[in-house]
Amino acid sequence: MSLTLLNVIVAVVIAIAFAAANAAYLVWAERRGAARIQRRPGPNINGPFGLLQPPLDGIKLMTKQLMIPGGADKILFMVAPVLAMAPAIMSFVTIPFSKGIAAHNMEIGVLMIFAFASMGAMAILFAGWGSRNKYSVMASVRAVSQNVSYEIPMLITAITVVMVNGSMDLKAISLAQAGGFWHWNIFPSLHSPLMPISFIIFFICSLAETNRAPFDLGEAESELVAGFHTEYGSMGFGLFFMGEYANIVIGASLTTILFLGGWDCPFGMFPGVWWFLLKIYLLIATFIWIRWTFPRTTIYGLLNLSWKILIPISLFNLLLTAGLLKVF
Amino acid sequence: MNPSMAITEAPGLFTADGLTGLIFLVMMAVTLIGGIISCCAERLVRAVAGLIVCFIGVAALYYFLNSPFVAMMQMLIYVGAVCITIAFAIMLAAPEESKKNGPAGPLSGPLGFITAGLVTIGLIVMAMRAKFTSLPKVSDGTMKEMGIQLLTSYSMVFELISIVLLIAIIGALVIARAGRSK
Numbered sequence: 001m002s003l004t005l006l007n008v009i010v011a012v013v014i015a016i017a018f019a020a021a022n023a024a025y026l027v028w029a030e031r032r033g034a035a036r037i038q039r040r041p042g043p044n045i046n047g048p049f050g051l052l053q054p055p056l057d058g059i060k061l062m063t064k065q066l067m068i069p070g071g072a073d074k075i076l077f078m079v080a081p082v083l084a085m086a087p088a089i090m091s092f093v094t095i096p097f098s099k100g101i102a103a104h105n106m107e108i109g110v111l112m113i114f115a116f117a118s119m120g121a122m123a124i125l126f127a128g129w130g131s132r133n134k135y136s137v138m139a140s141v142r143a144v145s146q147n148v149s150y151e152i153p154m155l156i157t158a159i160t161v162v163m164v165n166g167s168m169d170l171k172a173i174s175l176a177q178a179g180g181f182w183h184w185n186i187f188p189s190l191h192s193p194l195m196p197i198s199f200i201i202f203f204i205c206s207l208a209e210t211n212r213a214p215f216d217l218g219e220a221e222s223e224l225v226a227g228f229h230t231e232y233g234s235m236g237f238g239l240f241f242m243g244e245y246a247n248i249v250i251g252a253s254l255t256t257i258l259f260l261g262g263w264d265c266p267f268g269m270f271p272g273v274w275w276f277l278l279k280i281y282l283l284i285a286t287f288i289w290i291r292w293t294f295p296r297t298t299i300y301g302l303l304n305l306s307w308k309i310l311i312p313i314s315l316f317n318l319l320l321t322a323g324l325l326k327v328f
Numbered sequence: 329m330n331p332s333m334a335i336t337e338a339p340g341l342f343t344a345d346g347l348t349g350l351i352f353l354v355m356m357a358v359t360l361i362g363g364i365i366s367c368c369a370e371r372l373v374r375a376v377a378g379l380i381v382c383f384i385g386v387a388a389l390y391y392f393l394n395s396p397f398v399a400m401m402q403m404l405i406y407v408g409a410v411c412i413t414i415a416f417a418i419m420l421a422a423p424e425e426s427k428k429n430g431p432a433g434p435l436s437g438p439l440g441f442i443t444a445g446l447v448t449i450g451l452i453v454m455a456m457r458a459k460f461t462s463l464p465k466v467s468d469g470t471m472k473e474m475g476i477q478l479l480t481s482y483s484m485v486f487e488l489i490s491i492v493l494l495i496a497i498i499g500a501l502v503i504a505r506a507g508r509s510k
Contacts, residue, residue, distance in 0.1 A: 076377060108471060111400045118408025122380065125415050129373050137419065144416055151408075168471060 008104060015092040022249045023242035024054040026284065030245075033288040057238075064234040069131060072231065076130030081236045083123035084243030087116035091250045096171045098263045098273035109170035110158055113254055114151075117209065120247060121147040124211075124218060124228050127240070131231035139227030142299055143218030146208060149303055150215075153310040154205035157198045160314070160321050161185055161258045164192050174262025181266040186259040190328055192321045199259045201310050201317075206251035208302070210244060213291040217299055252283035352392050359385030376415045383407050397471050 028043065028050065035042025043050035068077055094109045096102035106112055121144050128140020162168050164185065165176045177184050185192075186199045208215040219227030229240045256262060256279040263276040297305075362382030369375040383406040390399035478486050 073371070073373070076373065079377075106396065108397055108400055111397070111404065115400045115403035115408065118404055118412075121412050122407070122415075125412065125419075126373075126377070129415075129419065141416070141419055144412060148409075148412060148416075 011102075011104065012093060016089050019089045019092050019246045019249070020242065023245040024058065026245040026248065027057070027241060028054050029284070030288050030291075033285070034292045037289070037292040061235050061238040066234045066236060067231075069133070069231050072132045073130040076126045077231075078236075080123050080127035080130055081232065081239035081243070083119065083126065085239045085246065087119040088243055088246035088250060090116045092246075094170065095250070095253050096174060096257070096262065097276050099171075099175075101273055102171065105169065105171050108168045110162060110168045110173075110254075110258075113170075113250065114155060114158070117247070117250070118147075118151060120209075120243070123240075123243070127232070128228040131228070133231055135224040135226075136228050136230050139218045139220070139224045139230075142220075143211060143228060146211075146215065146217060146299075146302060146306075149306040150205045150208040150310075153201055153306060153314040154209060156311070156314040156318050157202045157205070158254075158258065160192060160198055160318050163318075163321055163325060164189070164195075170257050170262075174257050174264065177261040178264045180264075181261065184259065184261040184264070191324050192317070193324075194317045194320060195259075197313065198317055199255075201314050202255060202259065204305075204310065206255060207287065207290065208306070210247045210251050210287075212248070212287055214294040214297050215302055216291075216296060217302060220296060222296075248284060248287055249280065252280040252287070255283055256280050348392070352389070355385050355388035355392070357385075358382075359389065361385075372418045373415060376411055376418065379414070380407055380411050383411065397474055 031053075032042045032044075032050065043053040046052040046056055068074055091113045093104050094102065094106050094112050096105060096109075124143045124147070125140045128136040128138075128143070131137075161173070165173045167173055167176070173185075181187075185195055188195050192198070211218050217227075219229065221227070224230070229237055232240060253276075256276060260279050263271070263273060265271055265275045359382055362378050362380070362385055365378030366375045366382060367378075369378055383402060387399045387402040387407070390396075390402055
């Protein structure tokens with residue numbers, strides 16, 4: 001067994017562990033954050049600050065019986081939760097946490113993350129269809145149309161950043177922004193004066209792509225019980241939850257790398273992986289804050305926002321950037 | 329694994345090359361199984377699921393043929409866009425569990441098997457008789473090289489394909505518009 005193969009295996013195991021640990025503890029962070037915003041204590045009984053809650057929840061979910069509703073499409077019903085979690089783990093393989101910490105740095109990192117993220121809609125679709133429940137089917141139709149329509153502005157914005165930096169390599173994009181916060185892509189530059197708007201579009205799209213409130217129409221509990229995972233119990237439900245949080249970590253990591261300079265420190269001090277972690281956790285905290293602050297939009301408002309506002313702006317931004325890159 | 333290297337003897341299973349070869353064979357099997365599921369499924373949604381398995385297998389084959397860019401585009405476009413669109417269309421058009429029905433075509437049953445067998449035998453004979461020569465490398469498969477090739481040597485093909493897609497979109501819009509006025 002060659003050393004490179006061993007390296008890859010170790011790195012992939014670490015990536016899986018990171019994804020799972022984050023997924024588990026972000027559930028805790030979300031519940032504590034929700035509680036703080038709603039002025040109640042939240043889970044605080046098990047362990048200090050309730051930190052033992054996620055493993056206990058996991059044990060509870062695993063000991064429960066896995067129920068498959070009658071008339072459901074058994075294979076699709078069982079495959080869907082796995083499909084929700086697996087692509088998220090795959091994407092972790094290419095994310096560079098620091099100059100030397102990446103499982104497998106690829107030349108086409110941005111493309112790879114989008115390729116695997118696009119499979120997430122499949123999981124929702126199969127879950128909704130396989131459950132054979134009218135609420136689930138409606139939820140999956142909504143979630144898929146939402147995912148498809150927000151993928152477009154997200155990809156266009158990502159292409160703008162790729163054009164400015166001249167690479168799809170996540171590491172190269174991070175390195176191009178090194179040397180203080182004024183080099184970060186979020187600030188307007190000569191080639192792309194609309195970068196702050198790109199950042200806002202990308203952030204909104206990553207909220208929508210991960211089915212987070214105010215865009216969580218796939219599981220609108222006031223209308224659709226629990227949406228596409230109505231029929232799921234036990235660890236099937238657990239996997240959907242973990243997949244959602246793993247996707248949030250990926251969205252935050254991608255936003256950090258594309259716009260916030262990756263592991264670059266704002267003032268050129270203490271370089272290291274912690275800057276990257278600090279940035280992604282601040283973004284995730286913003287995700288949680290937004291979820292418990294804004295009410296849910298309607299499906300029409302959601303689709304109009306994408307097709308009538310975000311896509312035209314991002315297309316204009318793409319053309320403007322291309323023109324400026326050609327001129328200067 | 330270097331594809332231009334002539335393999336004189338089979339590598340051991342637990343070397344890097346051996347494992348790569350094993351994964352390659354598994355992915356070939358995945359592609360075939362996906363295709364078979366897609367053809368034999370009674371429910372349309374399962375046929376789409378089989379198609380996805382098949383596409384993922386094909387993407388993996390591209391990856392092993394040293395073109396990760398094509399592999400990722402296969403994932404993004406075929407799995408992420410085409411299959412989702414098909415599944416979406418099925419959900420909107422046939423909300424009931426739609427099974428294949430209606431009279432089978434003239435090529436069903438024994439005739440179909442004979443046709444498939446003849447095509448397979450023909451392909452095998454062709455493959456056995458053909459002399460495989462190694463062509464010079466067009467590009468090294470990196471994105472930059474590929475972009476340059478697409479916009480210089482192959483710009484005509486590139487533009488024609490986009491025109492085909494444009495026609496498809498316009499056609500779909502025309503059909504949808506006619507349906508709306510009824």
